Amino acid sequence: MAVRVLAAGLAGLVAAAGLAACTPAPSGPPVAVLFPGAADDDWGASAEVLRRELADDGYAVEVRFAGDDIPRQLEQLREVLAAQPAAVVIAPVDATAIAAVLTPDAAGEVSVIAYDELILDTDQVDYFATFDHRAAGRLQAQALVDGLGLADDPDAGPFAVELLAGSGDDRGAQDAFAGAMEVLQPYLDAGRLTVPSGRTDLEQAAILRGSPATAADRVAELLAADVPLAGVLSPSDAMSGAVAEVLAAAGVEVVAPGARWSAAPLPPEGEPSATPTPPGATAPPPDATTPPHTDAAPDSAADAAHDRAAPASVVLTGGGSTLDGVRAVRNGAQTATVYEDPRELARAVASMVREVVEGAAPTVTQGATTDNGVRAVPTLLREPQLVATVEEARRVLG
Known part of the structure; x- marks a missing residue:
């Protein structure tokens, strides 16, 4: 045992001497x-x-x-x-x-x-x-636009989206949101994108310290209100991770990387179509007093919820300087991210x-x-x- 310790000690001294010889002291x-x-x-x-x-x-x-x-x-x-x-x-x-x-x-x-x-x-x-950061915002917004197929199909839309931003006092967050709006504003002006929450400027969209919990709460509130959300512009992977958990809990899928948003699947040919049920809601039984194929107005909140289409999936962007978002894209848990190495x-x-x-x-x-x-x-x-x-x-x- 002593021999091994001595040998290890000598090896360490030799290695240290070699390192010292190869690595000059900073001058x-x-x-x-x-x-x-x-x-x-x-x-x-x-x-x-x-x-x-x-x-x-x-x-x-x-x-x-x-x-x-x-x-x-x-x-x-x-x-x-x-x-x-x-x-x-x-x-x-x-x-x-x-x-x-x-x-x-x-x-x-x-x-x-x-x-x-x-x-x-x-x-x-x-x-x-x-x-x-302005370029990062443009890339995030373009990923949202591409995921929704807005650039490929002039008839696509309108789509309901939520816009998230970093802390309002952060210059990087300001630039990123400004860059994103350069891409998104024409689609908002044309009515092909809508923001049901009304948060369309930095002051409204900003989240203090980029809190993931606040980002998740905003999306959860929209889903609870049966908003047919089709996309979330998120500037940070931390926010995106929290939002993804909310979407999963509501039974809403994230659009896969490289894929495009699609509406609820059509039933097999010959079968009647059905309006999808919003996430978390239970479809009410048919009203026996209402003849089929009529335009009778719903007479209850449950019927109204049943008539609102739920999103089949949501485009979810992200960004940041860690590899968390890149891994999320690799695993299909996030549509896209903007990586700052x-x-x-x-x-x-x-x-x-x-x-x-x-x-x-x-x-x-x-x-x-x-x-x-x-x-x-x-x-x-x-x-x-x-x-x-x-x-x-x-x-x-x-």
């Missing part, structure tokens, strides 16, 4: 990365990609996580700025709180890059890197840091700036990816 400029979350979550995975990209080039990278603790991140920023690194990459816990610490005196010559969410109300933000954003920001430290203007999207309330910040926009078939989902998942 490049110091770079600080301040993220929400923790080392073992999605933020940690993104930070590791960013750290590794820079460390491989010899940069001395310090990564700190603040969870959802605003004061903690502000204190981290104070400490980092006191050391005056070459660059700081910040994904803010709170976009407005950072300005209290990120002052001209504190920032000095430090280059500041806002990551994923823009830091507001300060002129000390040099660059901003994020995904093109966090590794791609991390690699792009690593390139920006290198360029800034070397004294070059970093690569940003031509003509793209984002107003943070004080200045127009040069912005790098990464393109999101529509995943609308099982094959596409499998390719993303590898």
Whole structure:
């Protein structure tokens, strides 16, 4: 046993010596990365990609996580700025709180890059890197339109849909909803899409902090009111997952990836057709006093419910930077998602840091700036990816 321990110890020393010989100590400029979350979550995975990209080039990278603790991140920023690194990459816990610490005196010559969410109300933000959320909204809306067959069939519709949006104070949510409405508004104006809830602008459609429970409640209320819902525009996979559970509980299927919405199936030829029963409702027995094939008005709430067509299925979109939505598409539980690969954003920001430290203007999207309330910040926009078939989902998942 002692021999094995000694051998293992020697092997460890040799391996460590070899690693030290192959991996030089960081000699490049110091770079600080301040993220929400923790080392073992999605933020940690993104930070590791960013750290590794820079460390491989010899940069001395310090990564700190603040969870959802605003004061903690502000204190981290104070400490980092006191050391005056070459660059700081910040994904803010709170976009407005950072300005209290990120002052001209504190920032000095430090280059500041806002990551994923823009830091507001300060002129000390040099660059901003994020995904093109407006493009993501357009892709989500187009997936809804395609799933309903509106583009393929000029006579398709009208379809009842529900529009969900992220938090109204989130710039990304604002852009995504604006992009979605660029695609959907012509169909709304033409009457081919309807929104029975009346939530057709951001203020009405927004859901505080993107709460999945609130999204699920909205859809459940529509189903309980016997609305023949045919589609749900959801901006996030977390919302979509909660909505999918509500649909399943009501006996409503999600339109499969790559498929098109279809009405309730027709009965075999020669058999009389029947109006489908709304989800959760029980069809009332025929009224013996009403002759068949007449247009007599229903004389009860149950009869009225029976006469309203239930949706055969619902087109359900989604989006986000985790693989949950991609897996849902692969498994047929979600019609489509718009994937924002966090590794791609991390690699792009690593390139920006290198360029800034070397004294070059970093690569940003031509003509793209984002107003943070004080200045127009040069912005790098990464393109999101529509995943609308099982094959596409499998390719993303590898």
